[in-house]
């Protein structure tokens with residue numbers, strides 16, 4: 001949505017490095033919908049993020065769209081065709097549950113790490129965290145409230 005800052009570019013690069021080896025490629029839109037529903041329905045995720053919407057509106061963007069994005073105020077996620085992976089979906093869900101003035105800041109990165117650990121597994125979490133470390137991306141890891 002906003003201009004891409006140097007930090008945003010680092011985060012995207014860190015995600016791109018691991019995207020092929022973590023999470024799942026969601027080949028069909030129904031798989032995207034099912035994955036989002038699975039995250040919403042997960043009790044641990046609901047406990048961790050009380051701001052998780054009980055319903056998320058999903059919108060398909062064309063393949064030529066520049067990006068996927070989330071609109072926290074409306075619990076809406078728009079996904080670019082060709083970018084349907086669990087990592088992209090979790091990135092956008094992280095925006096919904098950690099809204100604020102610092103969209104790709106350390107709280108966001110920690111939220112994404114938690115979601116990847118919960119929904120893609122511990123190995124995927126380690127891969128992403130290592131990639132964040134390589135890019136010197138700051139993250140504030142959960143759990144920090146309990």
Ligand SMILES: [Zn+2]
Nearest residue numbers: 091095103104
């Ligand atoms: Zn983002």
